[in-house]
Amino acid sequence: MNTHNDASDNRRRLKLSVFLPAFAIILLAVAVGLVNNELLVEVAKQLFYISLSDFGWLYQLVAVAALLITGFIFFSRAGNIRLGGKDAKPQFSLASNFAMALTGGIATGVVTYSVNEPIIYLGNIYGEIAQQDFAAGSGEAAIFALARSFHNWSFIPYAIYSIVGLMIAYMHFNRRQKFSISSTITPVLGAHGHKPVVRAVVDIISVLAIALGLASSLGAGLALISSGLQAQYGVVPNATTWLMISLVIAAIFITSAVSGLKRGIRVLSSLNAWIFYAFVAVLVVVGPLTYILSLSVTSLGYWMDNFFLWSFDTKEAGGEALVTWWTMYDWSIWIAYAPLMGLFLARISYGRTLREFLVINWILPSVFGLVWFAIWGGAAIKWQMDGSIDLINIVTENGAVSGLWGFLQHLPMAALLVPLAIFTLVISFSTAADSMSSTIATICTRNMSADEESPTRQKILWGLSIAVIAYIMVAFGGGAQGVDGIKYLAAAGGFAVVFLFVLILISAARVFISGHVDDQPESAQQLKSVENDHA
Numbered sequence: 001m002n003t004h005n006d007a008s009d010n011r012r013r014l015k016l017s018v019f020l021p022a023f024a025i026i027l028l029a030v031a032v033g034l035v036n037n038e039l040l041v042e043v044a045k046q047l048f049y050i051s052l053s054d055f056g057w058l059y060q061l062v063a064v065a066a067l068l069i070t071g072f073i074f075f076s077r078a079g080n081i082r083l084g085g086k087d088a089k090p091q092f093s094l095a096s097n098f099a100m101a102l103t104g105g106i107a108t109g110v111v112t113y114s115v116n117e118p119i120i121y122l123g124n125i126y127g128e129i130a131q132q133d134f135a136a137g138s139g140e141a142a143i144f145a146l147a148r149s150f151h152n153w154s155f156i157p158y159a160i161y162s163i164v165g166l167m168i169a170y171m172h173f174n175r176r177q178k179f180s181i182s183s184t185i186t187p188v189l190g191a192h193g194h195k196p197v198v199r200a201v202v203d204i205i206s207v208l209a210i211a212l213g214l215a216s217s218l219g220a221g222l223a224l225i226s227s228g229l230q231a232q233y234g235v236v237p238n239a240t241t242w243l244m245i246s247l248v249i250a251a252i253f254i255t256s257a258v259s260g261l262k263r264g265i266r267v268l269s270s271l272n273a274w275i276f277y278a279f280v281a282v283l284v285v286v287g288p289l290t291y292i293l294s295l296s297v298t299s300l301g302y303w304m305d306n307f308f309l310w311s312f313d314t315k316e317a318g319g320e321a322l323v324t325w326w327t328m329y330d331w332s333i334w335i336a337y338a339p340l341m342g343l344f345l346a347r348i349s350y351g352r353t354l355r356e357f358l359v360i361n362w363i364l365p366s367v368f369g370l371v372w373f374a375i376w377g378g379a380a381i382k383w384q385m386d387g388s389i390d391l392i393n394i395v396t397e398n399g400a401v402s403g404l405w406g407f408l409q410h411l412p413m414a415a416l417l418v419p420l421a422i423f424t425l426v427i428s429f430s431t432a433a434d435s436m437s438s439t440i441a442t443i444c445t446r447n448m449s450a451d452e453e454s455p456t457r458q459k460i461l462w463g464l465s466i467a468v469i470a471y472i473m474v475a476f477g478g479g480a481q482g483v484d485g486i487k488y489l490a491a492a493g494g495f496a497v498v499f500l501f502v503l504i505l506i507s508a509a510r511v512f513i514s515g516h517v518d519d520q521p522e523s524a525q526q527l528k529s530v531e532n533d534h535a
Contacts, residue, residue: 014458017200019444022207026465037472044488051495052328056314058498059331063156064311065505069513070159070362073166078512079355084173090351094360096266099273100348101361102368103428109217109333110153110369111425112224114376116395116403117152117326121145122381123392126400127321137392142381146299148322149373151310152330154366160334162362164342164501167508169349169357172450179346179450180443181206181339185500187507203443205496206339210440211466212493217333218470221429222246224401225422231398231405232418239475245426250467253430253437254460268427275424276372279417283375286412292378299374332494335501340439347439347450380407437463 032040052059073079082088090097121128122145124136134140167184177183182202186193193199222245226237235241252268303310315323349357380403383389394406408418440462441454448454 013446014455015200015203015444015446017196018203018207019458022204022211022444023461023465025208026211026469029469034472040472041488044492047492047495048488051491051498052324052332053315053320055495055498056324056328058502059328059335059494060312060314062335062498062502062505063160063331066159066163067156069505069508070163070166070358073354073508073512074358074362076512079358080353081170081174082351082353083169083357084350088173088351090349092266092348096270097348097352097360098364099269100266101345102276102365103269103272110372111421111428112220112401112404113149113153114373114404115380115391115407116401118145118149118373118377119380119384119391119395119403120400121148121322122384123395125392125396126325127319128326130321131317131319137385142295142385143299143302145381146295146373146377147303147306148310148326149377150299150303150370151307152327153369153373155362156311157330157334158362158366158369160331160338160501161341161345162358163508164338164504165345165349165361166342166354166357167504167511168342169346169450170354170511172346173350179343179448181343181500184342185503185507187510188503202500205500207440207443209336209493209497210340211462211469212336212496218246218249218429218466219474220401221249221425222470222474223399224404225425227398227402228405228418228422228425231402231409232414232422242471242475246467246471249426249429250463252426254463268430272424272427275420275427276368279421279424280372280375282411282417283379287375287379288382291382292375295378295381296370296374300370329491332491332498334494335498336493336496338501339497339504340443343439343442350450376407383407383410437466 029040032043092100120126122137122141124130124141129136129141129144132141132144134144164181164184168179168181171177171183171186172179175183177186178199180199180203182193182199185202189198222242223237225245226235226241229235229241230237309317310327313323313327315328317323318327345357345361349360352360380391384391389406389410391403391406395403404421405418408414408421411417437459438454441458442448442452444458444462445454
């Protein structure tokens with residue numbers, strides 16, 4: 001018995017070649033932030049401009065490529081392939097699977113920007129529509145505001161997540177590759193992809209990207225939650241307030257991560273999803289439903305009419321304030337998250353066909369994003385246009401994330417809905433941090449399979465480190481929008497992984513478009529091994 005435990009501990013020991021370089025860089029960022037935060041912000045700022053200004057063309061091309069490859073797999077016979085073989089059975093129900101996929105990703109983003117982003121476009125607050133031929137606050141500005149939000153929060157970004165998760169799941173469950181990000185590029189690199197140094201470099205890049213991306217996401221959450229506490233309860237945002245919020249979020253997601261996938265994140269994500277559904281129902285009842293439906297349909301047409309221009313614009317048509325600071329920034333965040341979000345999606349997708357995988361992780365989240373922005377953004381635009389509430393002024397005076405609270409305070413039962421929204425955001429950030437810190441720990445551990453829980457100590461260590469970076473950036477790295485330092489940090493994370501993402505796209509194209517795909521694992525013995533992993 002002791003021999004078995006010793007073997008298990010040895011098999012799951014720390015992967016020092018990944019952990020040490022990645023954690024050293026994160027620790028260095030924390031130290032620089034504590035000693036000289038202006039330097040940390042300045043370095044992140046330079047990376048931001050290099051990545052999104054000089055490489056904007058690359059971000060647009062890879063985003064469109066992800067959409068095209070994902071769509072091809074969905075509509076082709078490759079979609080019939082079942083992850084794990086024809087007899088594999090899913091572990092989770094469709095509802096649980098969707099809830100984890102939705103809330104483990106960027107559910108926090110749709111809450112944060114469903115009101116703020118359309119209002120910022122409508123009011124041209126930071127120059128987003130300066131190069132358009134219509135005026136701020138006009139009817140066409142309203143259509144543009146919602147249409148552009150649809151573009152940034154639906155099928156393209158969710159394709160970025162889905163293609164990576166699909167590749168990881170297929171290579172692990174059907175090709176019997178290791179459960180790792182580096183396995184996704186073996187169709188391109190061949191035997192070179194199996195070399196320890198290649199795997200280590202890929203894993204280090206991925207860990208850094210997600211740590212920076214998650215830290216920026218949590219930082220934005222701190223700014224948003226603290227602004228809600230100020231709007232509703234008069235609590236002035238300061239270093240102490242942000243510290244307390246950081247500790248609460250960290251405590252929740254570390255506790256959830258330690259409790260494991262089947263108990264922790266499944267419970268949190270299901271709770272979170274039901275609160276989202278409840279908010280949609282409330283807005284349908286009290287919102288200007290006729291206007292929402294009318295504006296949404298028109299905006300869908302406007303989006304489709306401009307889809308190709310917006311998908312390839314590198315700021316020449318839309319301008320830097322719109323394209324670089326919004327669309328390019330969004331793509332960089334999604335790309336930063338994609339490798340590790342892919343690992344998470346793969347973990348919960350055993351037994352699904354590739355088409356089912358894409359329904360759960362691409363189609364349904366995209367439709368949810370469209371509905372959410374239509375209802376929240378449409379209502380906000382209507383009330384701004386008819387003078388019921390001046391959300392443009394609220395955002396102008398209080399920062400890019402403040403419009404949500406003015407919007408909620410305008411609703412009936414605001415005294416209940418505002419604290420519920422704050423609670424939702426805390427749970428949303430906790431759910432995302434839970435899935436990501438657990439996945440980082442998985443990457444830093446040797447010989448992990450898809451269904452194993454990563455070591456508890458690593459989950460705690462990474463969770464605390466990410467929370468510290470988020471606190472430093474939000475406490476000392478603000479700017480014109482109140483979250484500039486956080487945006488710089490996130491873009492740096494995306495730039496770290498964009499070239500890896502290109503290789504993953506090439507691999508997917510080679511496997512599913514020009515290559516040979518199998519709907520069974522490579523041997524009966526390997527199928528038995530996969531099923532044992534999921535017993």
